[in-house]
Amino acid sequence: MSQPVPATKSSAAAPKQPKRYGRLYVSGANCTRQGSRNHPGACRDWLAQRTPRRLATNPSSHSLAGIHPENFFADGGKPLQLLEQVRALYPLSMHGVGLSLGSTDPLSKTHLSRLKHLIDRFQPGLVSEHLSWGSAGDRYLNDLLPLPYTAEALDYMVERVLQVQDYLGRQILIENVSSYLEFSISDIPEWEFFAALARRAGCGLLLDINNVYVNACNHGFTAADFLAQVPAEFVQEIHLAGFSINPVEGGEILIDTHSRPVCEQVWQLYQHTIDAIGPRPTLIEWDQDLPELNVLLAEAQRAEHILERAHALAA
Amino acid sequence: MPSLRELQLQFASQIYDRNLPDDLPTLILSKGIAAGNRLGIYRNNTLTGLSKALAAAYPVIERLVGTDFFRHMAHEYIRRHPSRSGDLADYGIAFPEFLADFEPCRALVYLPDVARLEQAFNHAYRAAGHPPLATGELAQVAPERYSSLHFHMHPSARLLHSTYPIAQIWEFNQADCTDEQQIDINSGGCQLLVYRPQLAVKIVPLETGEYALLSALATGSDFGDACEQALNAQENANVAAIFQRHVAQHTLVSFTC
Numbered sequence: 001m002s003q004p005v006p007a008t009k010s011s012a013a014a015p016k017q018p019k020r021y022g023r024l025y026v027s028g029a030n031c032t033r034q035g036s037r038n039h040p041g042a043c044r045d046w047l048a049q050r051t052p053r054r055l056a057t058n059p060s061s062h063s064l065a066g067i068h069p070e071n072f073f074a075d076g077g078k079p080l081q082l083l084e085q086v087r088a089l090y091p092l093s094m095h096g097v098g099l100s101l102g103s104t105d106p107l108s109k110t111h112l113s114r115l116k117h118l119i120d121r122f123q124p125g126l127v128s129e130h131l132s133w134g135s136a137g138d139r140y141l142n143d144l145l146p147l148p149y150t151a152e153a154l155d156y157m158v159e160r161v162l163q164v165q166d167y168l169g170r171q172i173l174i175e176n177v178s179s180y181l182e183f184s185i186s187d188i189p190e191w192e193f194f195a196a197l198a199r200r201a202g203c204g205l206l207l208d209i210n211n212v213y214v215n216a217c218n219h220g221f222t223a224a225d226f227l228a229q230v231p232a233e234f235v236q237e238i239h240l241a242g243f244s245i246n247p248v249e250g251g252e253i254l255i256d257t258h259s260r261p262v263c264e265q266v267w268q269l270y271q272h273t274i275d276a277i278g279p280r281p282t283l284i285e286w287d288q289d290l291p292e293l294n295v296l297l298a299e300a301q302r303a304e305h306i307l308e309r310a311h312a313l314a315a
Numbered sequence: 316m317p318s319l320r321e322l323q324l325q326f327a328s329q330i331y332d333r334n335l336p337d338d339l340p341t342l343i344l345s346k347g348i349a350a351g352n353r354l355g356i357y358r359n360n361t362l363t364g365l366s367k368a369l370a371a372a373y374p375v376i377e378r379l380v381g382t383d384f385f386r387h388m389a390h391e392y393i394r395r396h397p398s399r400s401g402d403l404a405d406y407g408i409a410f411p412e413f414l415a416d417f418e419p420c421r422a423l424v425y426l427p428d429v430a431r432l433e434q435a436f437n438h439a440y441r442a443a444g445h446p447p448l449a450t451g452e453l454a455q456v457a458p459e460r461y462s463s464l465h466f467h468m469h470p471s472a473r474l475l476h477s478t479y480p481i482a483q484i485w486e487f488n489q490a491d492c493t494d495e496q497q498i499d500i501n502s503g504g505c506q507l508l509v510y511r512p513q514l515a516v517k518i519v520p521l522e523t524g525e526y527a528l529l530s531a532l533a534t535g536s537d538f539g540d541a542c543e544q545a546l547n548a549q550e551n552a553n554v555a556a557i558f559q560r561h562v563a564q565h566t567l568v569s570f571t572c
Contacts, residue, residue, distance in 0.1 A: 070402045070403070074442075075441060075443035076441070076443040076470075077442065077471075078514045098402050099401055103323060104320040108401060133323060135327070135401065136323035137328075138399060139327050139331055140398040141331075143357060143360045145326065150319075152318070153319050180356045183322070183344070248348055248352045248356075250347045253353075
């Protein structure tokens with residue numbers, strides 16, 4: 001891996017293809033996966049808590065600010081003004097949650113055009129969405145729902161990712177999601193589906209290691225096996241997060257709540273992944289039951305140490 | 316084997332309609348946990364997510380009815396009004412009408428208007444900005460042509476009226492309000508302008524004539540007609556002062572001949 005690419009104010013004009021950031025971490029600056037915070041009222045709260053002023057006291061030159069584009073689908077006002085300030089300090093990673101990429105409904109033209117407008121204005125380094133669907137028959141469930149892993153679904157996802165990349169005029173990254181059920185008609189392992197999508201659609205991958213761990217526990221496979229099958233050359237960003245354990249009749253299900261510290265096993269998987277594929281921009285997602293800022297920063301620092309070591313080794 | 320489309324329609328129906336389509340459970344591996352319980356996690360995610368989105372859009376309503384009742388009401392709203400967008404900020408547009416129609420809330424007659432005020436606030440918060448009216452350009456128009464001009468409001472602006480003191484109810488239910496006073500809901504109505512001239516949303520109480528003038532302009536009347544409507548509504552309305560005030564405060568931001 002080459003030298004880190006410092007993100008500075010001069011990087012305002014991002015290239016068409018996402019830049020490979022040498023080493024980046026982010027935390028705190030991310031807002032939410034989805035939910036009530038994806039709303040003006042909550043946007044206000046978040047922006048009040050995580051002001052650019054606070055970030056500006058230590059704008060690490062390697063950092064990247066993760067945002068959900070949906071939180072900035074406004075025509076004007078304070079959120080966009082604050083995003084301008086954040087953008088002046090950090091390159092952005094726009095992580096969409098509402099496109100319903102895997103849905104068999106037509107893509108929402110409104111959603112896509114709002115997204116494109118935001119991308120054109122803020123020139124993010126990375127743009128990502130999920131390997132999931134969230135609406136059917138014009139009813140949105142506003143969630144990241146798993147697909148059946150079949151040849152039909154794979155062909156369909158490839159087509160949809162191509163459509164979106166074509167519309168946006170740029171590559172996007174696709175993230176693997178946590179799931180709480182498996183479809184009996186699935187006949188392709190999730191990791192094969194994930195890798196094949198990148199190869200066929202020419203998208204990048206956003207590898208969420210917590211989601212791999214959650215699914216491994218929920219569905220009974222070995223997380224390391226999944227990670228070993230993900231083609232390193234497509235992985236452009238990594239997510240880490242904490243989960244909750246939900247007892248249900250017959251057992252327990254891990255739920256990706258982004259409300260807890262990253263668990264020890266996930267840290268180990270992260271370390272192994274970085275050792276195997278080299279450093280990647282990493283985001284710690286924590287958007288419910290927010291802890292004190294120093295707790296969040298300590299998590300980010302742990303990720304940064306792992307990345308720093310990987311860079312030192314590469315040098 | 317069902318198509319991807321069939322599977323997704325059945326899944327959505329299971330979450331929204333709570334009827335378990337016959338073959339959906341057979342498409343889900345149980346591995347010790349019943350399909351219904353697995354689907355229940357997703358149903359709960361959707362209900363919780365949409366309820367929170369509604370509470371974030373209508374925090375004063377939530378405060379007025381309490382969190383438990385609000386959640387109950389939100390679930391009923393979700394059943395009647397499914398989400399139509401991947402952007403949760405679009406959710407809840409029909410909530411004021413729902414409240415007017417929701418039997419358990421009938422006694423809380425002011426709720427729909429308070430919800431309309433919150434909706435106007437949310438609209439203003441995210442609306443486009445606009446520079447102030449170009450007074451230099453207006454100065455070039457001959458005064459005898461003023462009455463035929465069409466003035467336009469700031470893109471964030473909305474006008475509201477209520478027979479209840481909704482601005483006061485809103486004010487008293489803000490998190491930072493320390494006023495312990497009681498509000499008499501029959502103490503009189505109000506006419507309001509909600510807009511965002513700069514970054515902060517403002518709720519401005521209006522006089523009757525002022526409200527009539529702005530409403531007329533907002534619905535396309537020319538300035539002459541709007542002044543007439545203002546004077547009809549309030550005999551002693553000072554239309555010149557009203558006009559100047561709303562140009563100065565960036566309510567009226569452009570005009571066409």
